[in-house]
Each structure stands twice: as C-alpha cells, then as structure tokens.
Amino acid sequence: MSKNVLGYSSTTARSCLLGLIFSALAGLTLVASAQECITVAAPNGLTAEWPQQLELAELEAQTGSSLTFSDNPLFAQAVAAGQLPPVDERLPAEPLVVIPYESCGVYGGSLRGTSRAPESGTSEFLSWRQVNLVRMSDDLRTIVPNVAKSWTWNDDLSAITFVLREGHKWSDGSPFTADDVVFYIDDLVKNQELHGTVPAPWLVAGEPVVVEKVDDLTFTFRFAAPNPGLLHYFATGGSYFAPYAPAEHYKPYHISYNQNADQEARDAGFDGWTQRFGQIWDKWKDAEVLTAHALTRPTLESHVLEIEADTQRRVFVANPYYFKVDTRGQQLPYVDRHIERFLDPELNILAILNGEVHQKAQGVRLADYPLLKENEAAGGYAMRLPPGSVGSHIAFNITHRDPVLRQIYGDVRFRQAMSLAIDRDELNETLYFGLGTPKQALPPKSPFTTDADRNYMIDFDVDRANALLDEMGMARGSDGRRVRPDGRPMQILWEYSSQFASPELVQLVSDYWRDVGISVQSREITSALTREKAWNNENDINMEWDAPYEPNLISQINYYIPPYTDIGPLFGVPWLNWINSGGSEGEKPPPWAARMFELAEEWRSIQPGTERYLEIGRELVQINLENMTIIGLVSNLPGPTVVADSLRNVTEWQVQHFNYGRTYPVRPDQWYFGN
C-alpha cells in the first residue's frame, strides 16, 4: 500500500497500534453506537489504520451510523446571529477524527502558559498549535495524515502527491486548496526577492522543487532526486514550516499580484514590499503571530490570535473552522483560549509555584525540579520527568587555526584521553541528580547503535588517559602541566556560551582534565561570539547539546557529519568548503571525513529502515566514535515538565526534543479541563 512506503511495513504499523487501540473485539463490524465516546483507553473494538486517529468514513463504516457534529458554545452567539455558519458547514466534508486518550472532553476554560518572549525557544503555545500536512504519531516512527488526507510517492521517491480534505477552510471561512500550496512554493519559497536562494528543504540535488496542482484538492511536489526525508521533515524539524499560506490573503501585498504593492508599502513607511511582506509573513509560524496583522491572517491551527502580543501577554481563541472532531462528533479544540504571559525564568518558576501555569516544559531547568516537586500540591500541578536531550557534548577543534593546537587536537589519542579522563558518574550525580546516563553523544533511539557504541571510552580511566598523553610525547612539566610540542605549557582556552554548558559543568570537566595535566582556562561568552569564533576556526572547544532522533536524522543528516551544524560548527568548516567548492577552496578532508560526506550524500536518497540505510547509519556511528569527533558526557537528561492537575487527555510524554517542538507526543487540541 502506497501510504506506507516508509520502510515500516503495514504490519509493523498495525502491531504498534495493537497495544494502543485494539481490543479482542476486532471481529465485530458494528463496534459502538453512534455518538458514543470511543477513546484510546476504551476503544470498544474500533480499529483504525493510524494510531489514535481515523478518517470520518472509516469511523462511520465501523459504527454503522453517521456522526452528528457539535461545537463549542463559545460560537453559539455568532452562529445564532448569522455571523458564523453552523458547525456542519464549517468542518471539512472529511474531518479528521481524533480518538481522545482518556475521554471526550467538555468545552471551555483558558489554558495559561508562559514564555520568555513573544518569539523564542521557550513557548509551548507556539509549537502546540502547529499543523502540517502530516504529523508524527505517538510511536515516534509512523507518519500519519494531518492536514493532508493521504499521499502517494512515485517509485523512485522523487515525487509525492498529496490529497487535501474536501471543504477544509481557513480560520476566516475561505476555502483551503492546492492553490495555497502552489502560492507558497512558487511565490514565497522561489521568489528571488524574498529568498536569495531557495531554502534548504526545497532544494534537492541543487534544483528547486516543482509544484504541480492536479485539482483543487490534489498537488504534487517533484524533486530532481529522491527525497524520502520530506515527510519526516514535515512531521518533525520542519513542523514550524507548513508548506502552504493563505494565498488570497497575501496576494494584495505581493508584487507578483499587485503592481502597486511596492508603492503601497513605501507609503505605509516601509522600505519596499519585501520589508512589509517580511513583517506579515514568515516561514516561522511563531514569527507570524508577533504582530497585530496576525489578527486578520487566516490559519489552519487549533487556536487563532485574539489579542496580539503586547510586551506582557497574548491570547489565542479556538478556531471555529478547525478540521478535527472527537469520536463523539464534537469539534476540537475543547479549550476556549490560550493565554500566554511573557516572563523571565525566575518569575516563571514563581508563577508555576503559584499555580498560574497549566503546562510548561521549555525553559524549566532540572535544577529547579526539587523546588517544583515539593510544591506540587500547593500549586495544583504534577511534575513529569520525560527523557530529554542528549546533553552537552564537547568537540575539540580538529581543524584549529593554530598549527600547534591543530596538531594536538587533531591527534585522536588526545581526544580519547580527554574522554577517558572525565568522571561521568560524578558529573551525573553532581549536576543532574543522577538522573542521566553516562554515554557518548549518539543520535537517540536509533536501531543502528549498540550499547558498546554508547559506552565507547566513557569509563573513568585516568591511567589510560595519562598513558595516551604520554604516548603523544606530551610530558609533564615541573608544575604538573603537560608541555606542548613547541615547549610551552599546554592550556585549553574553553570559551563557552550558557546555551550549551553551565559554569558548573565547565568547572567539573576542567578539574578532571587538570588531573591528567591539561590545564583549562574557561570563560563564558555570548553564543554569537562562540559562533563567530567557530566559523573562524579559533575556538579550542565547540559544543552542542542535542542531536536529531533517528527517523528524522534522514532529513537532518548534516547534524551528524562535519561541521555538525551550519550555524555553530563544531569543526571541519574548511573541509566543507573544500567539498562545496569542488576542491578549489578550503582544505582536503582526511579520508575518514571524506567518507562521511560520501555516506551522507547517499543516505539522503535511501528509504529509512532499509538494510542499506542501517548500514550507512552504522558506518557513520563507527567513524564518529573511532575518531572521537564528539565527546559525549551524560545523556538522556530528563527535562522537568509541569502539568496542571485539572488538565485532561494529556498523554505520557516519551521524549523532549526540538525536532518535536519539545514534549512529544503532544495533542493539545484534545486537552480539556476536568474537575
């Protein structure tokens, strides 16, 4: 079957559903009477192709009766006054049926949350509301329909055709069609004035994507080469960048559709149409809700902006045209409003203690867990500790500008010694309450890593570390410090930003290294500076704190080969330049690094889960480990999260990761307030 080409056979997909939804009653045709609430907890014999959700037709076929829709009383007045059509006309002809985790909810209430700033990495409210063509299901492997009803790949995975839901409407009631996708690709992504170059996911093998509209509900993306990672991109890392935009809304501001757009923008005080457009449209969905313009811009999300952000808060209200219903036919979302306040970290903690925050994960530090846990009852919330990030990891700059340092950091024995000198258990106990796992920093949850990989050279072995350093010829001087090849005492200049390490972590690691004769001078600097230095190849040590999860790695393999990230490289920028320029710039990478570039190129075109896919994954892991490119410290760091006691249908979180906009699986559109 075509939907499931992702390397996981339908049986795999089905079997994981088994535990979640299936009951022994699978044989029954009529599983439940109409309007009865079927839940994940009590499926009543309902079977579904995808976990926790199904299409209306599927549900009606199994229950034998058609679903009657109902909606939030919030809209009743507007409906009665004729300002809003009744719910049957607002929903798509084929709404997506969500099977609630615990129970069908009751409407009402305001969900209170916090964020550090209107647009930053600490706002759940922004990641929650995201909808894209597809989403990642709770097993973190299966990709399931969302805005799109279905999709079909061509044979070599270079073209994909999506089918939308009939009658799907934007939040202002205007129809959502394939035109909105074509507009996004042709007039936004490929517009030279808005984007100098076509952004990464849409540029495959150097060629931009081609979008074709088949009919109002059907469109095809064509790429110059196989692009199997596209769905993973939509479902995870790219979930902020839905590939559609309300065309009719944006056309008056766009030069291709309005010749006067530029003059109008200038009259309104902008430098030109692109500047104005940049303010009302952004590929970042969170940037779009910064301004009052978002009050009029239609969206497909569960909540639409009601009060724009001032410097203190912003309010979202339920979208009357949202395309999902529960198994009883109630339109989602249940919660009337999302109210988000902007608070600094310490105030955020106080607000949580005071019971003013219904859910919070981003920006809650592990160190605050004891305080928050102690005050659970008083604040009316419960703490959860879902597994979190890979944890801070360290990379020595193998391509350091300074020739002596390059010689030292380029020596794999040095990097191995540094890994062996670290007491990870003490690190774990001292900094993370012993909740983490000492490990090398590998992509989490991947089928091609073994325990041996994860534990490679993580034992605390000072003797072996010393032996390796001695073997390099770095003898100890009179003050106990080891001497560099040029006779000067060895000292690492460790400049870190608080984004990747705390001063405590740096002190502990520096202490361990000092014990094997390598002294460290540390200094906290801004992340802008660390990046600048990283690009100039001046940093001794660069750091990262997370890596993509395995099924998503395919769309983000750049994170696992030099220079590891584009914006804050770990090392190997000259190698990348050499590859990109075809050998005319930069430096020729060593064979092992060259092999990584090769493997990554091949990986991008291979179906996840296939034998070759696993082989490449294994080899990449091996190369990274053998060369000790990255020194992992303590992984699986749980991130404390807060959930109000009154909140229902909040499923257990299995992971916290930037790929998923933080805690996942998360379905806030089915959250509601119980007693």
Added chain:
Amino acid sequence: MNVLRFLGFRLLSMVGTLLAVSVVAFVIIQLPPGDFADAYVAQKNQTGAAFTQAELLNLRHNLGLDRPWYVQYLSWISGIFLRLDFGFSWEWQRPVSELIADRLPLTLALAFSTLLFMYGIALPIGIYSAVRQYSIADHSFSLIGYIGLATPNFLLALIMMYFGQQWFGQSVGGLFSPHFEGQPFTWAKFIDLLAHLWVPVVVLGTAGTAFLVRSMRAVLLDELDKMYVVAARAGGIHPLRLLIKYPVRLALIPIVATLGWRLTYVISGAPIVGVVMGLPDTGPLFLKSLLNQDMQLAGALVFIFCALTVIGTFVSDILLALLDPRIQLSG
C-alpha cells in the same frame, strides 16, 4: 531677564546634551560583538531549528545591519527629529513608540509612587530623629536606613517576591493578578494593583529613603541650633508649633529642591528591579533590547531615560533657585 537668559541657556544645553548622548549611546550599544541578527539566530537555535548562514546574512541585510553605524544612526535620529518616529523594534516587531507608550506610564507611575513613599516615610522620621537626637529610635532608624542603603536592591527584590508568593500567594511578574490582566479598570483591579505595587516601591525606595532621612535630620539639626529657635523657645512658643512653623519649613527647602535628582535616581535604579520582578515597565524591555542589540528600541530608551535625567536635574536647579534666593542663577 537674568532668569530668562538662564532658562534659555539651560534649555539649549539640554538639547545639546541629549543629542551628544544619543550618538554616544548608539555607538556603545552596538560596540559589543554581534548584532540583532546574531541574537535572533541564537534564540532560534534554542528551538533547535536549523538556521543557515545564508539566512543569517539575508536577515542582516534585510534589517539594514550591514550598513555602517553612522548611517544607521542618522536614519534613526532624523526619524526622531523630523517625524517624531522613534524607529522600529525588530524583536517585538512593533514601532518603538507603541512599546514605549505601553510601558512608560507604568515606569513613571512607579517612579512617582516611590518618590511619594520615600518622602512620606523619610520626612517624619527625619524630623523625629532630629528632635530626639541620639534616642534609641534615632539610632535604630539610622541603622535600618544604613542596612537599606547597603543591601543590593535586586537581592531584596527577589527575596521579597519569593516570600510574597509563599506567604500571600501573590502572583508575580507584573502589577496585576493574571485574572485582572486585560480587564477594564475597576476598584477591585485598583486594589489588586496596590497589593502588587508595594513590593517594587519598597525595594526601590529603601536606599533613597535612608539617604533622605539622613539629610532631613542633618539639615533640621542645623536649624534647631540657630539662635532664632533658641530665642523663640525661650519666648515660650509651643514647641511643636515652633518646630513646624520655622525650622521644618526652612529645612524642607533643600530637601524638596533635590526632588528632581531623586526622580533621576529612582528612574535609573528602576531597570534592575524591573528586570528581577518582571514588572511591565521599561526596565526589562531595556535590558532585553540591550542584550539583543535591538538598536532602535535600546537607543530610544536611552534617549528617554537621558531626557528624564536632564529634565530632573533642570527641575531641581530651578526649584533650588526659586526656593533659595541666595543661589545665583548663572551659566
């Protein structure tokens, strides 16, 4: 004539100072390495989003950050003087004037409440301490005052907030409880405001109050020693009446005259307290804009703080000149 010349001269030099400060402020704000585009990318990176170097350069170009600083400055300052346009905040994606209109009233309200608090507390205590010099109360007031002076106010703010939350369940991060936010102003909301306002007012006011008590006490002591007081007392005037009628009134002159300087002091002390307490005043806005190098917002705030400082000094000079005829008005 003399007064008018003096006023004119002062006004001119105020404008000059403002302009000079705006240039210097603009230069020093952008002195640290990196710019707003870098800060923006850093924030985005925390979300884990892949932001490419090309996008960064694109952003920098779109914001005009690739132009030399003086070009950026000229386009900004000419906007202020020609169109009263304070520029645009990249971080908040709103005109700076809107943001300031949003926040400045509270800053001023907070400043004036603090002034009221300071003078309301300090003057009676100062008078009492002077009249009952070296009494136990005098000593304890000055000790408390000194401790107030010596405690870093950001520390005080955080401690008071924590206990406010633990003991009274007081909401934090603003001057209103969450359920009053966005509601029209009512009596209940006003009471709620007062319940929140006292913490920052006390925190901001402690150091200044201690200083005022000491000045009031010293000046009044000087007056009390003067011959006319001794003579009046000998003449049998009721002590309290005498006190209020002459020495206190005279002692108030220098105290009241420094009102402008006090205002300046409160306004410049406010940002740190505002940051710690998450007050919806200009403090947090200012610090964030500085850290993110949101140039036009930071520049405009410096401009306004500076204007308040200059005006405060001006008011004090005028008051002093009017209240104390011995002071000569001269450039």
Added chain:
Amino acid sequence: MKAAASARFLTQPRGRVRRTDSATQWQLIWWRFKRHRIALTGLVVLGMLTCLGLFAGFFAPYASGTRNAQYLSGPPTVVRWSDRESGLQLRPFIYGRDLTRDPVTLRMIPTVDRSEKWPIYFFVRGQEYKFWGLLRTNIHLFGTESETIHLFGTDSIGRDIFSRTLYATRVSLSVGAVGVLVAFVLGSIIGGIAGLYGGVVDSAIMRLIEFIRSIPTLPLWMALSAAVPRDWTPLQTYLAITVILALIGWTWLARTVRSKLLSVRHEDFVLAARLSGCSDARIIGRHLLPSFMSYLIVDMTIAFPEILLAETALSFLGLGLREPVESWGVLLYAAQNVRSIAHMPWLLIPGIFVIIAVLAFSFVGDGLRDAADPYAKETSK
C-alpha cells in the same frame, strides 16, 4: 583652617603645652575620629575584612575551587562546644553528617550523626596554597581530621562557601580599592586642571562631566564590559571591569577637587607661597592638595561602597566578573534564583559580607567627615 580647628580646643583645659598646638592636621582628625565610636567599630571591621581577604588562603580551610563531591548543596556545619555526654568541652567539634537525596523530590536532605564527633584543630596542614603567589605553604587556621567542615555550607557542586567568600573578599575589596584609586587619580588630575586654569578649560570640563553623568549607567557598563577583549585572562578582565567602574566614578571627585581649588587658590597662604617663588607644582603638591586632602579621603570612603554595589549589580546582570573568578558579586549571582532562596539560603551569606562592608565604609566615612570638618559641632557622642 588649622587655627579654626584648634580654636575649639582652647576650651579644654590642659597642662603645659597643649597637644593640639603642635599636632598636625592628621593627628587632629584622628583624635576626633577616635571619639566617634561607631566609626571606630567600622574601621575595625574593615581591618578585619582586609585581613581576611589578604590571608584568605590561611583562613579558608579549602583552596579556591575545591569541590567536595560528598557534600553537594550542603547546609552550614554547626560548630559545637558541648554535647549531652561530655558536657562543655574546650575544643570545639562537629558531628558527623550525611546527605541523602530524597527519592521523590530529589532534594538533598542532611542528617546529623551524633555518634561521630570530629574535633576542630587549629593551624592544621591541609591543601597547599601560595601565599601571595610567592610562598608555598599548607597551613590553615583550622580544620578537621576526616569529616569536612563547611561553616557557610556548600553550593550545588560542593564548593565550600566559607572559603569562596574569603577569596571573594580579597577580589571584591581590591576591585573597590583599585576602582577608587583610579577614580581618585583621574578625578584629582582633571578636577585640578579645571580648578587651576578656570575659564574655558573649566567650563569645558564641567560640560564633559555633566555629559558623562547624563549617560544612563546601565548601557555604559554593558557596552564597556562587553567590549573587554575576550582572550583576556580572568585577572585582566577583572582589572578592566575595575577601571570601567572607576571611569564612571571620577566625576564627583573631580567636582570636589575643582570647587575646593577654586575656593583656596586665592587664600593668603597661596599668595604667600607664590610670592616666595614657589613653582606651581610645589604650590599644588605642598600647599593646595594637603589643605583639602581630608575631604578627598572622605569622598573616597563614601565612594567605596558605591563601587562595591556597582560590582555586585554588574555581576548580577552577568556583565561583571564571572566564574571562575570569585567575587561577592559572582557568588551572589549564583544565588540569584528562587531555588537558592528556598532551598539553599546559605548561598546568600556573601550578601551579608557586602552589607557589612558597605556599612563599615559608610560609618568610617561619616566619622571621617565629622572629624575632618573644622566647623563640625562639638556635640557629645
């Protein structure tokens, strides 16, 4: 001035030659200062703080940066002189103790084990440290045999707050001292120029001072401290921050110097000196400066706390000194969060040092001001 000052002592009956007749200005100040008891206390406290800072390595039981992995986030150790069995003892001791992590909240819960007693010994040999960077020694004022002693508790990675506070005392006081000194030199030179030459130079300098004062301090600090080159060592950075603080502090000193100069430069003794052919430099150095030196010292004493508080404020904003340098501000920065106030209030102890130091400086300043002012009232104190 001298005449005015000594005139008041005429009322005090003394035998033979009165001390005050032959006393120098400084002696007079000291005599008056001594009678100001609070100021004297302040001076003693300052002396003690300076001593603690100078000999931090000796007074601190542990070297800077030492971690105790067995005692994370531990509360202060209670020193005891008596227990139930043996009653009062001459040698203080501490009980054995244990820290366990609460399985639910993960908070460290301390338990005291009264069966174990560890006496405190004095002048013990412990970790090696360098005495003023010169002398290697390992003598510490006090210590215990096995169980560690943490008078002010430990931080989240097990560093002894008492030791850190002492090392921080050294840094913070020297930041203040260097800052005040730089401000003093800058202030007297610039103020001196203004006061001596007057006219255009004077008004230009006065405008400059007004201008500097109307720049809000926060961005000025931020920009300047962010502009400190990043490859500087902690020590260099620390000096740079000090100078930054001083750059803001010199203005008031310059004003004092200027106004004093303006008021004394037409005094008879200056004229007399000039007539007897003294050079300008000699007039300033020998006659003018000493005549108002006491005022400057008062001003400096009062400036000290301001610089101390500024250092803590800068560090609080994350702009001043940073780990691994230890200063009061740096230590307080680590305590600037709700969890510390709720669970580890001992992290705030460095704040008490700040308060004590500021109080002591203010008292000494007050005392000096009274003592240096020849017109001060002779009231009973």
